[in-house]
Amino acid sequence: MPAPHPLTQTPSQAHRDGAGRSAPRIAGVDAARGLALIGMFSVHVYGAFSADGSPTPAWMFAGGRSAATFALMAGVGLAFTTGGRRPAVGRGAYVAVATRALLIGLAGLLLGYASRAADLDVDVILTFYALLFLCALPLLRLHPRTLIGLSLTLAVVGPVVLHLVRGALPEPAFDGDPTLTDVVTDPLGLLCDLLVHGNYPVLAWTAYLCAGLAVGRLDLTSKRVATRLLTGGLALAAGAWLAATVLLQWFGGLWHLWRAEFSDTPWREARSEVLWDTSDGSTWWSLTSRAPHSTSPFDMLQTLGSAAALLGAALLLTRLPLARKALAPLSAAGSMPLTLYCAHVLFLATGALSDAPDLLYALQVAGALLFAVVWRRAVGRGPLETVVAAGARQARRAAECHEPVTARPPTEPVDTKNP
Numbered sequence: 001m002p003a004p005h006p007l008t009q010t011p012s013q014a015h016r017d018g019a020g021r022s023a024p025r026i027a028g029v030d031a032a033r034g035l036a037l038i039g040m041f042s043v044h045v046y047g048a049f050s051a052d053g054s055p056t057p058a059w060m061f062a063g064g065r066s067a068a069t070f071a072l073m074a075g076v077g078l079a080f081t082t083g084g085r086r087p088a089v090g091r092g093a094y095v096a097v098a099t100r101a102l103l104i105g106l107a108g109l110l111l112g113y114a115s116r117a118a119d120l121d122v123d124v125i126l127t128f129y130a131l132l133f134l135c136a137l138p139l140l141r142l143h144p145r146t147l148i149g150l151s152l153t154l155a156v157v158g159p160v161v162l163h164l165v166r167g168a169l170p171e172p173a174f175d176g177d178p179t180l181t182d183v184v185t186d187p188l189g190l191l192c193d194l195l196v197h198g199n200y201p202v203l204a205w206t207a208y209l210c211a212g213l214a215v216g217r218l219d220l221t222s223k224r225v226a227t228r229l230l231t232g233g234l235a236l237a238a239g240a241w242l243a244a245t246v247l248l249q250w251f252g253g254l255w256h257l258w259r260a261e262f263s264d265t266p267w268r269e270a271r272s273e274v275l276w277d278t279s280d281g282s283t284w285w286s287l288t289s290r291a292p293h294s295t296s297p298f299d300m301l302q303t304l305g306s307a308a309a310l311l312g313a314a315l316l317l318t319r320l321p322l323a324r325k326a327l328a329p330l331s332a333a334g335s336m337p338l339t340l341y342c343a344h345v346l347f348l349a350t351g352a353l354s355d356a357p358d359l360l361y362a363l364q365v366a367g368a369l370l371f372a373v374v375w376r377r378a379v380g381r382g383p384l385e386t387v388v389a390a391g392a393r394q395a396r397r398a399a400e401c402h403e404p405v406t407a408r409p410p411t412e413p414v415d416t417k418n419p
């Protein structure tokens with residue numbers, strides 16, 4: 001048996017696919033997902049603005065970027081579960097992806113009850129995440145170059161479409177995160193919330209999934225690929241940020257945004273708010289914003305680039321044995337994001353330590369990393385990940401019973417890393 005690649009974990013740390021064959025995980029992919037996870041923790045714990053009206057460090061560094069990375073990594077994982085570099089997409093694969101989407105969406109809708117009961121300002125991403133998976137079904141066979149082109153197009157055109165249709169589509173009747181009840185009582189409002197009105201509008205956020213799907217079709221054990229992700233991502237992020245800054249600072253974008261949406265606050269006090277707060281989209285100038293979750297073309301391109309750069313950096317760092325060991329707890333957390341994300345939201349809903357954000361954040365990060373390391377060594381795949389994988393596997397088998405089985409060439413590995 002050949003030795004495992006130095007960037008992947010040993011078979012004892014691998015999960016198994018539906019056929020029972022072990023598939024090693026890529027440490028850098030898990031580490032990037034783990035960083036995105038703790039970044040989302042920080043935004044949820046510290047919020048966007050401090051008491052004096054200035055943006056929190058968490059909002060400045062992780063706001064928008066962590067959620068975008070989470071969505072991009074969803075695309076990477078989706079690529080891995082559908083054949084990796086050599087897509088193997090048949091009826092079974094489509095049914096398995098759809099089943100994953102439904103189970104993740106169910107988890108998000110159930111979390112909505114806890115979020116509403118505690119009046120959390122979290123905006124649970126899982127229901128949007130599930131719809132992204134369903135939207136990805138027609139994209140699974142596309143070439144990486146096509147997916148990258150589609151991603152960049154959606155990042156630019158998607159926000160414009162949102163601006164045009166947002167006022168024409170009904171807003172949801174519910175307040176807060178969606179729940180199972182809303183599926184029955186307000187299905188149209190729920191769909192419009194997921195596609196257009198929510199914090200992660202799928203009409204635009206499919207750009208992140210397309211990019212991740214393209215990246216997942218590449219050889220992520222290659223230093224060249226990792227370097228291109230890092231340098232290309234940094235260039236895209238910096239270019240988008242600088243372009244937005246020029247429009248905001250030199251062409252009057254800040255003043256126009258303030259006049260249209262923030263004029264209740266004096267200009268000197270509102271400047272920071274205009275730069276960092278999410279626009280309501282009432283003016284075309286909102287498309288020049290670079291604030292987190294503003295879903296402008298510049299916000300989309302900036303966060304898309306930073307997500308790719310983060311993944312590239314993690315892949316390069318984990319090529320170094322010492323760095324790989326140091327990042328092992330993050331990689332463990334990144335291997336079970338669904339479990340840890342749900343536990344994080346439920347813990348926030350208890351209200352414990354809400355008046356001590358520093359302690360709350362430290363406790364949540366330390367608890368997540370410790371649990372992930374211990375569980376991974378003792379059991380392997382995360383608890384909720386096991387449930388979702390089992391459901392997808394059973395759905396795949398049921399679907400494949402009704403279609404001819406095409407054998408894969410013996411030299412072609414089954415690449416199902418990091419589902």
